[in-house]
Amino acid sequence: MSALxxxxxxxxxxxxxxxxxxxxxxVTIRAELAARAERPVSPGALYTALxxxxxxxxxxxxxxxxxxxxxxxxxxxxxxxxxxxxALRRSLQAYERLLDGLDLFRGAHA
Amino acid sequence: MRDIDRxxxxxxxxxSVDCAEAIAGDLIEERRSHGVFxxxxxxxxxxxxxxxSAVTDAPLQTLNLVAAGCALFATPAFAGVAAVSLFPQLIxxxxxxxxxxxxxxGGGLWTGASLVMIAQTRGMAACVVLALVGEVxxxxxxxxxAWQQAVSARSVAFYTIALLAPAPxxxxxxxxxxxxxxxxxxxxxxKR
Numbered sequence: 001m002s003a004l005x006x007x008x009x010x011x012x013x014x015x016x017x018x019x020x021x022x023x024x025x026x027v028t029i030r031a032e033l034a035a036r037a038e039r040p041v042s043p044g045a046l047y048t049a050l051x052x053x054x055x056x057x058x059x060x061x062x063x064x065x066x067x068x069x070x071x072x073x074x075x076x077x078x079x080x081x082x083x084x085x086x087a088l089r090r091s092l093q094a095y096e097r098l099l100d101g102l103d104l105f106r107g108a109h110a
Numbered sequence: 111m112r113d114i115d116r117x118x119x120x121x122x123x124x125x126s127v128d129c130a131e132a133i134a135g136d137l138i139e140e141r142r143s144h145g146v147f148x149x150x151x152x153x154x155x156x157x158x159x160x161x162x163s164a165v166t167d168a169p170l171q172t173l174n175l176v177a178a179g180c181a182l183f184a185t186p187a188f189a190g191v192a193a194v195s196l197f198p199q200l201i202x203x204x205x206x207x208x209x210x211x212x213x214x215x216g217g218g219l220w221t222g223a224s225l226v227m228i229a230q231t232r233g234m235a236a237c238v239v240l241a242l243v244g245e246v247x248x249x250x251x252x253x254x255x256a257w258q259q260a261v262s263a264r265s266v267a268f269y270t271i272a273l274l275a276p277a278p279x280x281x282x283x284x285x286x287x288x289x290x291x292x293x294x295x296x297x298x299x300x301k302r
Contacts (some may be wrong), residue, residue: 017189045154047133050165051125063128066135071114073135075213076128 058084164235175236186217222282237283241276
């Protein structure tokens with residue numbers, strides 16, 4: 001079976017989900033990406049990416065309880081699966097190997 | 111009906127019931143800090159993104175549905191033309207345009223509903239693709255026709271009826287999807 005490849009946006013989403021833990025849902029993921037990755041993401045782009053990641057088996061989702069602040073609508077909490085963790089580690093290790101020996105922030109490649 | 115209900119209904123046409131509920135809830139949660147204009151802009155943007163994703167994630171399935179839609183619509187479309195042609199003395203009269211409209215718009219409604227019955231979430235996206243392709247082809251043929259020969263009242267009436275056919279197509283899809291969602295939400299209550 002071929003290895004599951006993740007795009008850059010998908011990696012960012014998975015990292016944001018991991019950072020947020022149990023509180024990972026649409027609003028908080030967008031806020032986390034805007035705050036930490038300095039990447040404003042439209043709701044449409046995020047929800048289609050989450051659907052794609054769930055279809056790949058990289059994340060799972062569960063419906064929370066409805067709250068009055070959300071007009072009585074439930075949150076859809078997401079979590080990274082074991083398959084997602086493996087794919088993310090592999091992607092980040094590839095970055096690490098490529099970065100090894102390079103000094104992008106200082107020196108010759110700055 | 112409140113804004114959130116309208117938003118959820120619109121999103122529910124293109125995605126699962128749970129997803130539509132969660133997305134509508136997320137957008138209403140953020141509306142307090144961004145305002146009503148932001149809310150509706152992103153409801154429409156998300157509906158568009160989700161429907162586009164339904165097409166791009168499974169292009170062959172969507173193509174099959176669009177082909178099925180063409181086949182389904184062809185029957186009432188040709189039946190309308192045949193019905194009008196059976197009475198040559200009525201061609202060009204108000205009665206002939208009403209008969210043609212009934213066949214074509216009724217056919218559009220039936221095709222939209224059938225596509226959603228065939229594929230619950232992807233069916234509505236197929237309806238949108240079919241409507242857009244149909245409009246583009248009709249406008250193209252209409253412009254070519256207008257360029258090659260003088261525009262007559264008959265051709266204007268013909269193209270107006272044809273150009274309006276995607277509206278009942280989308281309406282048929284939306285009605286079928288809404289009914290399916292209502293039936294699905296009633297089922298757990300019936301079990302109790």
